Amino acid sequence: MAKLDVRNLGEYIRQQRNSAQISLRQLAKSAGVSNPYLSQIERGLRKPSAEILQQIAKALRISAEALYVQAGILDERYGDSDVPSAVMGDEALTERQKQVLLEIYESFRRENDESPAEPATPAETGSRARAARAAREPRKTSTTG
Amino acid sequence: MAKLDVRNLGEYIRQQRNSAQISLRQLAKSAGVSNPYLSQIERGLRKPSAEILQQIAKALRISAEALYVQAGILDERYGDSDVPSAVMGDEALTERQKQVLLEIYESFRRENDESPAEPATPAETGSRARAARAAREPRKTSTTG
């Protein structure tokens, strides 16, 4: 359990608490956790569960996802875009389709990090049709897994 | 800790495992968790931490977030129509990339409307790699899984 680095989490929580100008005990009470435990969390002595993080986030009026990111439960990609969350939450997609979409999304973002300009080229038009077809056809492939 | 409803999580993991056609021991081994514990998780007797969920998800080749949703760590509040708006609102993507993503997304959904909730098969793993490659290198024409 100590494998995850939670030092940032505690500092982050204390920081948010100080910004909100509430005491440790007040936050613990409104979060529904014991104040010694919150103290331990802030000092990095404990690694709280996601449920505790939810409670703390709610009491701090911040998103639980922000604390998950700090705790290493969620990747930082959830901090700055709604696309991954929306894709993951879409029940009309299979898990594999979600993975495919997210990987395409991330490769797009990597592209744009390297060349931020956004010229539309005919090559990209072709990639559009090709990507759609490729995603549809592999179902017919024989399984060797 | 027992406040979160984790019955769906265990069924979901077993379902994904069966779809992947691997035994409980095989999954436990590749996930790096003990097989009795995985058995307990699948039967809903234990509520695993996010770190364990990460390990299981990785071994199942699905996203950790999918398991977080099942475990109640992430909300399903993202809804089933958040993807288009999230994609369109993502400023890190070009307009063309947004179109590509949305068209793939919509073709996925059409697929699932015709044959709903097909369980993930190892064949779809190949589709993931192929679709990602096609999107990244649109000038290549050869697509052999």
Next chain:
DNA sequence: GCTGAGTGCTTGCAATAGTTAGCAATGGCG
């Protein structure tokens, strides 16, 4: 028949999460 490999589960236990009771320090007020 037996043996070996694989299967999922039982049981007991160690480690860690999270709580309770209480301490020491600080600040405000009479």
Next chain:
DNA sequence: CGCCATTGCTAACTATTGCAAGCACTCAGC
């Protein structure tokens, strides 16, 4: 000054997670 309220933390404890050792069962091969 003393008293009270608030503060964050300590130490002991309880509850739960996650693991190791092993069981009972199935199946295939001899």
